[in-house]
Amino acid sequence: MMVIMKKDATAAQIDHVVDRMEKVGLKAHLSVGEYKTVIGVIGDREVIDRLPIEVMPGVESVIAIMKPYKFVSREFQSENTVIDVGGHKIGGSHFAVIAGPCSVETDEQMERAGAAVKEAGATFMRGGAFKPRTSPYSFQGLGEAGLKMLAHAREKTGLPIVTEVMDVRDIDVVCAYADVLQIGTRNMQNYSLLLEAGKTGKPVVLKRGFGSTIEELLMAAEYIVKGGSREIILCERGIRTFEPMTRSTLDISAIPVLKKLTHLPVIVDPSHASGKADLVPPLALAAVAAGADGVMIEVHPAPEEAWCDGPQSLDGPTFAALMKNIKAIAELLGRSIGE
Amino acid sequence: MMVIMKKDATAAQIDHVVDRMEKVGLKAHLSVGEYKTVIGVIGDREVIDRLPIEVMPGVESVIAIMKPYKFVSREFQSENTVIDVGGHKIGGSHFAVIAGPCSVETDEQMERAGAAVKEAGATFMRGGAFKPRTSPYSFQGLGEAGLKMLAHAREKTGLPIVTEVMDVRDIDVVCAYADVLQIGTRNMQNYSLLLEAGKTGKPVVLKRGFGSTIEELLMAAEYIVKGGSREIILCERGIRTFEPMTRSTLDISAIPVLKKLTHLPVIVDPSHASGKADLVPPLALAAVAAGADGVMIEVHPAPEEAWCDGPQSLDGPTFAALMKNIKAIAELLGRSIGE
Amino acid sequence: MMVIMKKDATAAQIDHVVDRMEKVGLKAHLSVGEYKTVIGVIGDREVIDRLPIEVMPGVESVIAIMKPYKFVSREFQSENTVIDVGGHKIGGSHFAVIAGPCSVETDEQMERAGAAVKEAGATFMRGGAFKPRTSPYSFQGLGEAGLKMLAHAREKTGLPIVTEVMDVRDIDVVCAYADVLQIGTRNMQNYSLLLEAGKTGKPVVLKRGFGSTIEELLMAAEYIVKGGSREIILCERGIRTFEPMTRSTLDISAIPVLKKLTHLPVIVDPSHASGKADLVPPLALAAVAAGADGVMIEVHPAPEEAWCDGPQSLDGPTFAALMKNIKAIAELLGRSIGE
C-alpha cells in the first residue's frame, strides 16, 4: 500500500502515520518528493486492511498495490483451471456450451429442449427450478418438481445439469439433482450462499452482479474458495449502464481482463445480457472471438409459449445454426467444444 | 400494456397477437395510426406478465402502463406511513436520525458511541454484528456477542436498535435483540431474506442495491409486504456510476421520486454513499433539504481506531455539530426530530 | 405518441389535453382503460415535439412511439449503405480496416507505420494532426504540418486517409488533405461541427460520445445528413460505466442494435475503448464476430516511443498477426476485406 500525504502535511503528521503502522507490525518506507511525501507500507494484508489510514491527519489518499484476492489469481496459479464434469470439460482448450430453457416447465418441454440442444452440440444443459424474479407476483419456479424434470432430461441426453440455487436452505435438495450449481447475478454478494456452495464440492457457475466490478466478482469467487471449492466458472452477463436499448450492457472486455487476472474459466451469458433473442447470436460469437471458455444460452422449444424470458430464448433451429458458427470460430482460435 | 407493432406488420400478425391475448382472457384494444398500429391490453397483471408478446412476429416493442408494484404505491395508500418503534417515530412529519458505529466492537465502544449519539439527539442507534464484507479476509462481525452489546447499549440509552441480518438462518437470533431489521445493499434482491424478514413483523430498513433502480427497490419492498409486514423504511445509499471521486454517487433525486411513488418513509445513508467522513455533513443536510424522512449516519467514538469503515465515520463532536444543522433545516421544512 | 393520464385524472383534464393537441392540428385518440386513460397522438413530429404535454394537469407520462431520426433509419432505406473511397469500400459485404498511429509525429514515423499497416492488409490509414487532449498541457498535434505528412503517407501506400477535425475553422484545411473526416467522441454533439462536416461532401466517421446513447448517436448522424452528406460511418468506441479496469466499456451490443436500426456502416475502435494494447486483439475479433463493418486500430512502429497513446498502440508484427484472425472470421461470416 502507498499512502500519499497532503502537500502541506507536517512532519508530526507523517510521524504519526508511520508510528501507527509500526505499532501493528507493519513496515513503513518513506519517499520524500519535491511536493509530496509518499509512505510505502509492507506487511500482512489483513492487518493493513484494518488500519483506517485515510482518516489520519495529513493523509491525502491511500493506494492499494497488492491485489485483494489470492487463490483465484494468476499470480497464485499460472496454468488454466480445467473443470471436468463426468468427461464434459471447461477451461483451457475446452470450450463449453450450456444451453436450455430459462425455467423448467414440464417434462415434455425439457425433453424437447434437451433433444434440441444435445443434437446441436451443447455440452451442458441448463434450466431453472428456483427462479429469482424481480416481482413477487411472477412465476417463481417449480422447486424440487423442476429438479426432477432436469434429472429426467439428463437421463435422456447424458448432459450434465447446471441449475441455480438461491437460498442456503435449498443447497441440499439442489445438490441431490444438479451437477453444477449456479449462483445468480442478484446473489453474487450473498456471502452465506457463496460459502455454503463452496462447501458442497460441486463446481459452481458464479454470475457477475449487474452492478459489480470485475474485482468484486473475483472477491466473491474467493469466498467460494474459502468455503472449500476451487472449481468455479465465472460468468459475465452484462452490467448496468445508461444505455436503454439493451437490458444490460455486455462487458465483452471482462473476458480478456479476467483471463489475465485469474486462472478460472470465464463464460458469457448473452441471453440475459441483451434480453432479446436477435442479439444473442452476434453476442455469443463475439464472446467466442474474445476468448471466452464457454457460453450459456437460453433455448426453448417454443419461445412464444415460454413461462418466462421467452423474448430472449432461441428456438431449436436458430440455436443449431448459431452452434455452427460458434464451433467454426472456436476451432479457428484453437479451441474444441466439450471434450 | 401497449404493444407497438412494426411499421410493416401484417394484418395476420396483428390478429395473431390479439388472438393470443384473448385466449388467456385479456382484452385487446386496437389503435391504427398512419404508420403504426398500437394494441392496448387490459386484464390481470400476472396473466399479462406471463405472455411473451415481444417474441411474436410483427411486434416492435411492448410498453408497460401499470406500475408493477402495488401495496407500497401511493395509488394504493395516499397518506404517509408512520412507523412507531416504542415511541420513536419515522415518517410523515417525524424525522429520524439513526446513528452509531459501522461494526460493534466492544461494550466500551458501544457505550461511548451510544452516549455520544443520544446526547446529540439521535433517535435510533445502529451497529453491525453481522458484516457483509467484500473480502472474505476482512473482519466479519462479532455475531451474537455483538447483538448482546447492542442490547446493553439500548439499556443505557433507551434508543431502539437497528442492525443488519444477512442470512435467513440468523433471523431468529437477530430478532431476539433488534428492534428494527436492516437488509443491506448486497441483499436487496435476496428474495428469501426479504420474505423471511417480512414474516417477523419487525420494521425493516431496506437499503437500495447499489446497482438497482428505484423501481426494483419498490419491488423488493413488495416482497417484504408479501412476507407479511408493511413497516418498511426505504434507504437510498448511493449507486454505481463512472465517477471515481466518491465510493458511490448518492442519488439525491431518489428522495422526491420515491416520496411521489410510495407512502413508505425514505431515509438516506450518506456515510456509505460517499465513503468519506468530510462528505457526510453536506450530504446529510442535502438529504434533509430534499425531503428525506431520516438519515443513517456512522458515528464512532474514535474513527482512527475503528475496526471497519473508520474513514467514513464521524466522531462525537462532529456529529453533534451536524445535528444542529439537521435540526434547523428539518424544522424549517416542517419536520420535528423523533417524536 | 401515447399520453398516459393519471389514475385520478378528471374528465376536464383529459379534455384539456385533447384540446391543446387539436388546436395545433394533431389528432387525438382516446383509449379508456379500467384504471387509466391513454391518449394516442397522430400528426407532425415537430409539432408534437414542441407541445409540453408532460406539464399539463393530470398527465402521468408521455411515451414516444415514432423514432426521432429519419434519414439514417432502416425504415427509410432498407439496403445497406456502401461507401466507396477511391475503390476502398465499407459497408454491406465490405469490411474495412482503418489503422495507423494515434498522432502524426514525423514523416519517418508515418512512412514506417504506413508500410506496416499496408503490408498487413489495412484498407484505410489513420493519424491525428489535431488532437483533442483532456489536458491543455498535453501535446495537441502538429496541425497542417501533420496533415502534409499524412498526405505523403498516402502517396507511398495508396491508402485513403482518415483524420480528425475538431474546429469548424479547420474544416477547409483538413479537407484539403483528408479523404475521410473523423468527428471525435467529445464532439459528437458539437452540432455546428456536424453540420459543417456534412456540407463538405466528404465521408465522415462519427464516433459515439462516451456518455451518449445509441439513439443520440443516430440523431448526431441526422445532423450530418441535414448538413448535406449521407456518407456516414458510425463508430462505437466504448462508453463510461462503473467498471474501472478498462478506460471505457466497449458496448459490443451496439453493433447488432445499430445494424437493425440504421443502414449506415458501423465500425469499432477497440484501442480507445480499452486503452490497453493487450485488450485490442480480443476486442477487435469480437467486433468482427458481432457483425461490425470495420475496425479502427492504433498501430505505431514503436509504441514505446509514441508521443501519445503508446499504451494502447499495437506494433507492426502484433497488428499483422491480428489481421490474419480478423480476415479469417470476417470471411467465415461472409465478408471480404476492402474491395
Place this chain on the structure above:
Amino acid sequence: MMVIMKKDATAAQIDHVVDRMEKVGLKAHLSVGEYKTVIGVIGDREVIDRLPIEVMPGVESVIAIMKPYKFVSREFQSENTVIDVGGHKIGGSHFAVIAGPCSVETDEQMERAGAAVKEAGATFMRGGAFKPRTSPYSFQGLGEAGLKMLAHAREKTGLPIVTEVMDVRDIDVVCAYADVLQIGTRNMQNYSLLLEAGKTGKPVVLKRGFGSTIEELLMAAEYIVKGGSREIILCERGIRTFEPMTRSTLDISAIPVLKKLTHLPVIVDPSHASGKADLVPPLALAAVAAGADGVMIEVHPAPEEAWCDGPQSLDGPTFAALMKNIKAIAELLGRSIGE
C-alpha cells in the same frame, strides 16, 4: 507518479524503466517490497505525461500522484474566488440565483419572466438564444434576435445576463450582449470553444459534461484559464447513470468534492438534471444545503406554452415560494444571496 512493476519483473526490466526516465531528465526512486518493486518518479509533469511507461516490459500499472490540473486547484489558491458582475457577486459567502426561461421566445415572454425572477430575488437572468438540441428538427433558438431580447430584459430588470455560446464563430456576437458566457454540457470538451471563451475576459459558466468526471470538469476549466480567464463558475447538472426515473442523476456529492479541490464557485442546475418541474425545488434546496455557491433554475411565465423544456420549468409563483426556502437555508449556513 508511482510505477508498480509486476511480481516477476526482471532486474533488466526495472533498469530499462529507470533508464528511460533518466534519459528525459526525470528522477527515479526505487522502493523494493517483498513482492513487488515500486518506482517513484519526480520531474516535469509534461515530460512524465509523454513517456508511455505502461507499455514497457515488466510494468504492471502506473499511478498518478500529482493532480493533473493546476491553476484551478485549491493547492494553487486557497481562498475562494469571488466573481463580481456589476455588483452581483458569486463565490465565498455570496450565493447566486440564476433564473429565466430555457429559450428566449419573445420580448413579452422575457419581460414577464424577468419581472417574475427579479421580484422573487434572483440575482442573474438566464435565457438561450443559441440552443443545442438533440434533434436537428427541434427549435434551435432565435440567434442574435434572441440576444437583443435578453438585452432588453436586462434594461428592465438590472440583472446581468447569462447565455450559452455553442460555436467559436458566435463568440463576438454573444459577447456583444451577454455579461456571462455559458458553455453547455455537450461542449465541455470542445477545447477550441473553451480557449476562445477564455480569451474574451468574460466570466464563464462551465457545465459539467453529462458523461464527464469531476477531474475532467476541472481540466476543462484549466483550458479556459489557458485561454486567459480565471473567472469560471463550475456547474453540476447531472450525470448519466442506469436510473431511468430522472433524465440525469444529479451528483450532489460533486459540490463538496469540488469545493475541496478548487477555489472556483460551484453552482447546480436542478432543472436540466431532473427534467421535471416537481423535482426542481427539493433538488435546489439540497444543493444549497450541500454547500453550493448558487443555483441555475428554469423559470417560464407559462410553462405550458414554452417552446422548449416546458416540463422542467417552474412558473413564477412556484419559483417565488422556492426562493423563500433557498434564502432561509442559505442564511442558516452563513450565506447571503447576491451582494
